[in-house]
Amino acid sequence: MTYFYLDRFQQAEFFAEKVNELPLAPNNLLVKKRANEALSLVAGKRGQFDKAYQYQVVANALSLQILNEQKVKENAYQMARFDSVEKNRENTSLIQDHELLMQQKDLFMKEKSSSIMFSTLLVGVSVGLLLLLISAWMQRNQFMKQAQCDGLTGIFNRRTGQELAENEFIEAQTAREPFCVLLMDLDLFKNINDQFGHATGDWALKKFTAVIAALLRPNDIFTRMGGEEFAIFMPKIDKLSAMEFAERIRIEVSQINTRYSGHEFTITVSGGVSYANKDDLSLDPLIQRADLALYRAKHNGRNCVVCYDNSFAPHTPSDPA
Numbered sequence: 001m002t003y004f005y006l007d008r009f010q011q012a013e014f015f016a017e018k019v020n021e022l023p024l025a026p027n028n029l030l031v032k033k034r035a036n037e038a039l040s041l042v043a044g045k046r047g048q049f050d051k052a053y054q055y056q057v058v059a060n061a062l063s064l065q066i067l068n069e070q071k072v073k074e075n076a077y078q079m080a081r082f083d084s085v086e087k088n089r090e091n092t093s094l095i096q097d098h099e100l101l102m103q104q105k106d107l108f109m110k111e112k113s114s115s116i117m118f119s120t121l122l123v124g125v126s127v128g129l130l131l132l133l134i135s136a137w138m139q140r141n142q143f144m145k146q147a148q149c150d151g152l153t154g155i156f157n158r159r160t161g162q163e164l165a166e167n168e169f170i171e172a173q174t175a176r177e178p179f180c181v182l183l184m185d186l187d188l189f190k191n192i193n194d195q196f197g198h199a200t201g202d203w204a205l206k207k208f209t210a211v212i213a214a215l216l217r218p219n220d221i222f223t224r225m226g227g228e229e230f231a232i233f234m235p236k237i238d239k240l241s242a243m244e245f246a247e248r249i250r251i252e253v254s255q256i257n258t259r260y261s262g263h264e265f266t267i268t269v270s271g272g273v274s275y276a277n278k279d280d281l282s283l284d285p286l287i288q289r290a291d292l293a294l295y296r297a298k299h300n301g302r303n304c305v306v307c308y309d310n311s312f313a314p315h316t317p318s319d320p321a
């Protein structure tokens, strides 16, 4: 164009032709348009109006193409902007969703931890209560045992043993079943205490109890009546079997090895057996008769068993056995 305005048409035409030969790439559109305009002007100056017109048409077409290119670029730019705005919006929404999720997660974790705390507390309180109940129950059992049993030997004390035996006796009488009592008294026990001391006497009482406990039947009620006097209340056993059992006890006791007490001595026991009559209304007369038999055993020289019979008391009720 510069050459054209300097009236150097030939040079203007030469360079415009050169530019016009460039390929129809988007970067070349503008220069090609200007080249065609220059060629059109040159042709117009030379009076070649047809040619000028054609160059002008090409220049216009190129202008249009340039305009289209710009529009396409603008559209692309707008689309890109729109995309970017849309992506930003999506990002913001995603971030908000994420924050919401995190808050929900936080809430869930808090709820979970408080529920775990509550469960732990509940389990702790339950276990504590259970332990308290168990210890109360064990204490109750211990108190009951202490109230029912003799502290030294662990067998029933007189009150409990006689109470249990009384019930068994009434049941036996109602069912017309036999019932026997064996009263036992350790022989010359005072001598053991005096010679070897009270602790050895205690050892002898415990050993004596253990030996007899091993011989008892499940129904027998073994009782410490007091001091060195013991009783076995025997439901469902006749006087013959009761005598055999008493004799067995006597022998076993006489064979106790006392070496483990630290002293060597002999333990013997005397026994009195009585049996229930149909006229007996309570356990007391049986115990009294067993006591008489025991007294007779002591009188007979100790270390023996005597069974009560009518000869002890000629005026007592008749003996059906």
Ligand SMILES: Nc1nc2c(ncn2[C@@H]2O[C@H](COP(=O)(O)OP(=O)(O)OP(=O)(O)O)[C@@H](O)[C@H]2O)c(=O)[nH]1
Binding pocket: 152, 185, 186, 187, 188, 189, 190, 191, 193, 197, 198, 199, 200, 201, 202, 205, 226, 227, 228, 298, 302
């Ligand atoms: N070590 C000890 N001795 C006891 C216990 N209870 C009673 N005794 C003693 O037992 C002895 C009983 O003596 P006595 O009643 O004279 O009778 P015994 O010496 O066994 O003579 P006999 O019964 O006639 O054979 C007393 O010395 C009491 O102190 C006890 O729990 N432990």
